[in-house]
Amino acid sequence: MDNGCFSSPRRDFPNGLRVLVVDDDPTWLKILEKMLKKCNYEVTTCCLARHALSLLRERKDGYDIVISDVNMPDMDGFKLLEHVGLEMDLPVIMMSVDGETSRVMKGVQHGACDYLLKPIRMKELRNIWQHVFRKRIHEVRDFENFESFESMHLMRNGSELSEEGNLFALEDMTSTKKRKDLDNKHDDKEFLDSSSSKKARVVWSVDLHQKFVKAVNQIGFDSKFLVKKYRLYLSRLQKDSEQKSSPSGMKHSDLPSKDVGNFNFPNSANKQQNDASIDRCNYSEGTLQHQNMETKSREGNPKGIVPHSTTAEKARPLTGNITDANIQPFAPLESERKRAAFDCTMSTPYSWTEIPKTQLKKEQKPVVHLEDNFNLLPFHGKKHNIQVDQSQSIASISSTPSISEKDVAACIETKPRFADYKKDYTSSVSSIRSSVDTFPFQPGSLIMMNDQPSQPISTTNFGLKTQSSNNLSCISDLESYQRNLLFGGEAASAAPLDEDLYFYWHNMNFGQPNIGMPEYYDPGLLTEVPNHLYDSADYLVIDQGLFIA
Amino acid sequence: MDRNNSRRQLAAMKQSLFDQGHLDEQFIQLEELQDDANPNFVEEIVTLYYRDSSRLISSLEQTLERNPLDFNKLDTIMHQFKGSSSSIGAKKVKAESTLIREYCRTGNAEGCRKSFQQMKKEYVALRKRLENYFQLARQAGPMDRASRPK
Numbered sequence: 001m002d003n004g005c006f007s008s009p010r011r012d013f014p015n016g017l018r019v020l021v022v023d024d025d026p027t028w029l030k031i032l033e034k035m036l037k038k039c040n041y042e043v044t045t046c047c048l049a050r051h052a053l054s055l056l057r058e059r060k061d062g063y064d065i066v067i068s069d070v071n072m073p074d075m076d077g078f079k080l081l082e083h084v085g086l087e088m089d090l091p092v093i094m095m096s097v098d099g100e101t102s103r104v105m106k107g108v109q110h111g112a113c114d115y116l117l118k119p120i121r122m123k124e125l126r127n128i129w130q131h132v133f134r135k136r137i138h139e140v141r142d143f144e145n146f147e148s149f150e151s152m153h154l155m156r157n158g159s160e161l162s163e164e165g166n167l168f169a170l171e172d173m174t175s176t177k178k179r180k181d182l183d184n185k186h187d188d189k190e191f192l193d194s195s196s197s198k199k200a201r202v203v204w205s206v207d208l209h210q211k212f213v214k215a216v217n218q219i220g221f222d223s224k225f226l227v228k229k230y231r232l233y234l235s236r237l238q239k240d241s242e243q244k245s246s247p248s249g250m251k252h253s254d255l256p257s258k259d260v261g262n263f264n265f266p267n268s269a270n271k272q273q274n275d276a277s278i279d280r281c282n283y284s285e286g287t288l289q290h291q292n293m294e295t296k297s298r299e300g301n302p303k304g305i306v307p308h309s310t311t312a313e314k315a316r317p318l319t320g321n322i323t324d325a326n327i328q329p330f331a332p333l334e335s336e337r338k339r340a341a342f343d344c345t346m347s348t349p350y351s352w353t354e355i356p357k358t359q360l361k362k363e364q365k366p367v368v369h370l371e372d373n374f375n376l377l378p379f380h381g382k383k384h385n386i387q388v389d390q391s392q393s394i395a396s397i398s399s400t401p402s403i404s405e406k407d408v409a410a411c412i413e414t415k416p417r418f419a420d421y422k423k424d425y426t427s428s429v430s431s432i433r434s435s436v437d438t439f440p441f442q443p444g445s446l447i448m449m450n451d452q453p454s455q456p457i458s459t460t461n462f463g464l465k466t467q468s469s470n471n472l473s474c475i476s477d478l479e480s481y482q483r484n485l486l487f488g489g490e491a492a493s494a495a496p497l498d499e500d501l502y503f504y505w506h507n508m509n510f511g512q513p514n515i516g517m518p519e520y521y522d523p524g525l526l527t528e529v530p531n532h533l534y535d536s537a538d539y540l541v542i543d544q545g546l547f548i549a
Numbered sequence: 550m551d552r553n554n555s556r557r558q559l560a561a562m563k564q565s566l567f568d569q570g571h572l573d574e575q576f577i578q579l580e581e582l583q584d585d586a587n588p589n590f591v592e593e594i595v596t597l598y599y600r601d602s603s604r605l606i607s608s609l610e611q612t613l614e615r616n617p618l619d620f621n622k623l624d625t626i627m628h629q630f631k632g633s634s635s636s637i638g639a640k641k642v643k644a645e646s647t648l649i650r651e652y653c654r655t656g657n658a659e660g661c662r663k664s665f666q667q668m669k670k671e672y673v674a675l676r677k678r679l680e681n682y683f684q685l686a687r688q689a690g691p692m693d694r695a696s697r698p699k
Contacts, residue, residue: 027601
């Protein structure tokens with residue numbers, strides 16, 4: 001990986017590495033503190049495991065590594081190890097005076113990145129930074145892998161996403177997947193300052209990557225910052241309802257929320273991003289989305305509705321963001337249904353991001369008022385370019401009316417993946433990312449292609465309106481969950497995106513009857529929806545109650 | 550002159566502690582950690598050890614008085630005691646702790662009790678010597694850099 005500049009969080013890494021030491025033995029605690037200080041690390045000591053956990057929870061991203069004894073009176077060291085790994089995703093080193101193989105093995109099994117025997121020598125402590133570094137490298141690698149996956153589809157966009165996006169992506173990567181609640185507090189100000197106007201879709205190009213890496217380096221591994229930025233970004237996007245901030249949407253693509261019908265729209269207004277995967281599609285990043293979709297599908301709600309819980313909350317009101325166009329609401333979608341969809345909690349959609357389910361739940365209650373948006377959304381007749389060949393059944397949401405080949409290709413690529421998912425909601429694609437994030441709702445039509453070629457495709461605008469209030473929380477959730485490869489959520493806003501949303505709707509009916517699928521196909525159903533809402537020309541088949549209220 | 554004598558005496562005391570196996574490498578590590586920021590680091594650590602180990606010893610005595618002997622509990626306390634002793638490099642005490650744990654594992658109550666008595670003796674002896682050592686050290690004035698026993 002091109003990590004030439006990928007160094008450490010601090011310029012003089014590993015100096016200043018923030019270590020949390022947990023040991024009930026006061027003598028050892030003092031010795032370790034002294035030793036670590038001599039290594040130029042920043043040390044915090046704790047003699048109770050519970051206290052350590054609360055310290056870690058209250059100061060997320062406040063520590064780089066944890067060293068803990070195995071035998072503690074209030075909590076088993078292995079248990080603490082698990083908690084830390086799950087919630088904070090920090091490297092944990094175990095220590096003990098007992099070096100029995102079985103114990104060491106247990107430690108490794110529980111996820112310890114090292115096991116030290118007491119008495120501990122200072123030289124052993126000097127090198128603990130490698131665990132921190134290694135973790136980060138791997139995270140970036142995951143990111144890169146992901147990125148390359150989509151790289152071909154990514155369109156070049158101004159990428160507002162730029163640094164923020166990168167940061168976010170990194171954040172996703174670095175943030176613990178399990179991270180539950182990222183701080184919601186964020187200062188908009190900071191965020192606003194930093195974000196500039198939205199750019200078009202982000203193209204994950206080489207230089208974007210470099211930018212990203214640079215940004216990461218600058219920011220360091222201060223994921224807290226990233227998360228914050230991300231949040232700010234999201235909220236900003238929300239504010240910019242008028243602007244198409246698709247990038248935000250993009251970000252959400254990763255959102256677990258199984259948004260229904262994600263469309264990515266350049267409209268920032270509709271930040272809903274259905275399904276992270278969809279976002280991906282939008283940005284022709286397709287691949288990302290697909291990935292998300294995959295994950296989502298995995299999480300799939302039994303109902304087959306893409307729960308857009310997470311996103312829903314975060315989703316910003318979709319209305320308003322729709323830039324021009326063709327915002328085609330999902331015809332059959334009734335706001336209610338959508339809500340339902342959104343209500344589903346999205347289990348971590350992203351396979352690679354381990355977003356705790358709990359988080360998803362939080363995001364539930366996305367309120368997606370599609371109906372509301374419908375009005376706002378201009379009826380984009382022409383778009384539907386269902387450029388994606390039905391056969392491909394790849395829905396890519398892209399602002400541009402015409403989906404470039406590569407986009408389609410990208411979608412296609414991902415397609416197979418979805419097939420693998422037995423998600424309940426096939427709509428993973430369509431998952432509307434209510435998450436506010438800022439998914440600018442593309443005026444374009446959302447085209448959902450489903451796997452079945454025969455199915456009509458209808459594009460609908462997703463006027464998912466998510467409660468803005470939820471945005472913040474959603475954002476945080478999203479952040480945590482997604483590894484968004486932030487493809488530029490900002491990028492999404494790019495003008496090119498405004499056109500159609502191609503929604504890849506993977507008809508993943510794994511084990512789920514195609515509920516209502518036929519309905520979707522039935523134009524008659526669409527009659528429910530105001531005509532203007534969708535282009536009669538294309539109907540996207542929404543799988544499993546995506547959007548369909 | 551006196552100071553030099555004290556220093557020499559100090560060095561000799563330390564040397565003998567090592568030679569007789571009461572202390573191990575860990576003690577040297579502690580001395581190496583001592584610096585201007587913590588000029589009495591070693592003594593502070595040893596003092597902490599006394600406090601912790603005394604508490605554990607009473608707990609051990611209580612446990613050993615019970616019949617039947619609760620081996621699990623004994624083993625748990627011994628584990629802590631062993632860990633604590635390893636912090637200052639109390640070599641003999643540590644070795645006895647390992648032995649007691651082994652007796653716990655095999656359910657040998659008699660072995661546990663006997664070993665404990667032995668361990669307690671070692672502990673008391675070491676403590677005495679260290680107390681003398683530090684007392685002399687205070688008299689001798691600030692110590693120079695830790696010197697390894699020959």
